[in-house]
Amino acid sequence: MKILVVEDEQKVAAFIRQGLEEAGYQVEVAFDGLNGKRLAEEKRFDLLVLDLLLPGMNGREVCVALRKSQPRLPILMLTALGTSEDKLAGFESGADDYLVKPFEFSELLARIKALVRRSNPAAMEPKLIAGDLEIDTDKKVAIRAGQPISLTAKEYALLSYLMQHKGKVVSRQQIAADVWDIHFDTGTNVVDVYVNFLRKKIDKDHETKLIQTLIGMGYMIDA
Numbered sequence: 001m002k003i004l005v006v007e008d009e010q011k012v013a014a015f016i017r018q019g020l021e022e023a024g025y026q027v028e029v030a031f032d033g034l035n036g037k038r039l040a041e042e043k044r045f046d047l048l049v050l051d052l053l054l055p056g057m058n059g060r061e062v063c064v065a066l067r068k069s070q071p072r073l074p075i076l077m078l079t080a081l082g083t084s085e086d087k088l089a090g091f092e093s094g095a096d097d098y099l100v101k102p103f104e105f106s107e108l109l110a111r112i113k114a115l116v117r118r119s120n121p122a123a124m125e126p127k128l129i130a131g132d133l134e135i136d137t138d139k140k141v142a143i144r145a146g147q148p149i150s151l152t153a154k155e156y157a158l159l160s161y162l163m164q165h166k167g168k169v170v171s172r173q174q175i176a177a178d179v180w181d182i183h184f185d186t187g188t189n190v191v192d193v194y195v196n197f198l199r200k201k202i203d204k205d206h207e208t209k210l211i212q213t214l215i216g217m218g219y220m221i222d223a
């Protein structure tokens with residue numbers, strides 16, 4: 001789960017980044033509106049935390065621009081004053097929610113979770129199930145036919161990504177971008193290597209193979 005934070009106050013940005021990383025999110029930070037807009041358009045994020053008052057291009061302008069180029073990206077806007085005028089500015093520019101500074105980190109996290117749940121319900125399911133394979137996203141463990149499977153952090157990230165897209169084909173490029181943050185074709189075969197690692201742990205000892213290769217298209221997990 002990747003979050004872009006656009007915030008020009010370094011202290012606030014560091015505070016948000018640290019908290020979100022501790023909560024298990026991947027975080028990138030931009031310190032002005034133009035860079036924030038560029039990053040949000042170049043890479044794929046699951047959510048944007050956007051400050052309203054920013055140098056260069058303000059949060060409202062960034063929001064209006066991204067509503068056209070990234071209409072599905074959930075945007076949580078941070079406003080400094082909390083006047084009704086600011087609140088209105090946030091919603092009118094297309095933000096999905098807003099939060100008034102200063103805020104408790106727990107409040108920010110709750111808003112983020114609610115937005116993510118709304119936009120991608122599978123990502124927040126406590127349990128993801130495919131046949132007799134189940135992963136517990138709170139404890140970050142996988143179990144097949146009642147047997148716990150020991151996975152590395154990357155193997156877990158790949159498996160939970162495939163489970164979130166259960167029954168849908170995901171291309172190598174999509175997986176490389178979303179799990180490894182590789183956004184261009186480097187000729188790397190890291191995805192295939194890790195899919196093989198997973199196969200050995202998940203499928204090898206079972207008659208029903210859950211991980212499928214669709215030649216020329218990508219991979220899919222399905223029962």
Ligand code: CA
Pocket residue numbers: 007008009051052053054
């Ligand atoms: Ca600011």
